[in-house]
Amino acid sequence: MEGTTESLEQMQARHRKEQKELQSRVTNKKKNATKKTRKGVNDECAELERRLKERQAEEIRELTGAADGADQEEPQEPESTQETQDEPAGQEQDMNGVATQLQNTSISKDEPNSVGSGGGKKRNRQKERLARRAAEVEAAAEAASQEAANMTDHRKLERTYMLKEFETHKLQETEIAPDGHCLFAAVADQLSSHNIPLISTSVLPTDIRIKEPYKLVRRTAADYMEQHSDDFSPFLEEPLQQYVSKIRDTAEWGGQLELTALANAYGVEIKVVQDGRTETMAPTNHTSSEGGVKTLWLAYYRHGYGLGEHYNSLRTQQPSS
Structure with missing residues (x-):
């Protein structure tokens, strides 16, 4: 905090920076999560999001007053969202979008193509290996059949x-x-x-x-x-x-x-x-x-x-x- 000398514009810029840092932290946490720790990581990230949102709202109220703080808080999320849309996909999101991304990054057997899911990639590689093995077996069987056809009976x-x-x-x-x-x-x-x-x-x-x-x-x-x-x-x-x-x-x-x-x-x-x-x-x-x-x-x-x-x-x- 820089105290009351911080302008509203400076505070909003700092808030956006804090949101980006939080997004990076929770994304890394989620990527490193295992099946056993996934639920705990989701709860922890949701709590971090809630605390940050409450603290930033409180800072805005202290700077502008309770009434004005409420007015200023409304446009903040759309502004952050718009900025996120202008950035590369997955780099910036507003606080409401963080929870959605966290959910999408969950390691789930039922969603093999989830964004950022190590499990999905592993499952895709497994399917590729199985496909290659099946092709090898089929090729070997075809070669054996051809060889048998050419062998003396x-x-x-x-x-x-x-x-x-x-x-x-x-x-x-x-x-x-x-x-x-x-x-x-x-x-x-x-x-x-x-x-x-x-x-x-x-x-x-x-x-x-x-x-x-x-x-x-x-x-x-x-x-x-x-x-x-x-x-x-x-x-x-x-x-x-x-x-x-x-x-x-x-x-x-x-x-x-x-x-x-x-x-x-x-x-x-x-x-x-x-x-x-x-x-x-x-x-x-x-x-x-x-x-x-x-x-x-x-x-x-x-x-x-x-x-x-x-x-x-x-x-x-x-x-x-």
């Missing part, structure tokens, strides 16, 4: 060759469950179709021989490999005993080593139809008996089943009556 080519071989050799496919035992179960089915006993040096309960014949075939393969270790050890990356234990007692997948062991153990020829070729495992120490060596047929799929490699049994088609 190995499953189709494999199936085409298999069906051709089935027709040539008059074979009918018997599905075997893809459970890790498929090679041994397929061999068991072939042995049964040729009336070959599922012999093993290991002793198994009768119910396993009947309900789970693949276990007997597993034991036969393991026993043969164990008895002819010199023929199989060079091809293993672990001790033979450890390997044959897995073949005998677990769902370890079988392959060419097991087929070789089974061909010799049962004295049969095993032909495996697979993509692009038909491979034959013949017994190496079998003396042909009357009627010759019987042939077991298996189908080996590398691409046809989602779980990976798989064996099915191939039975000779019966002549139609």
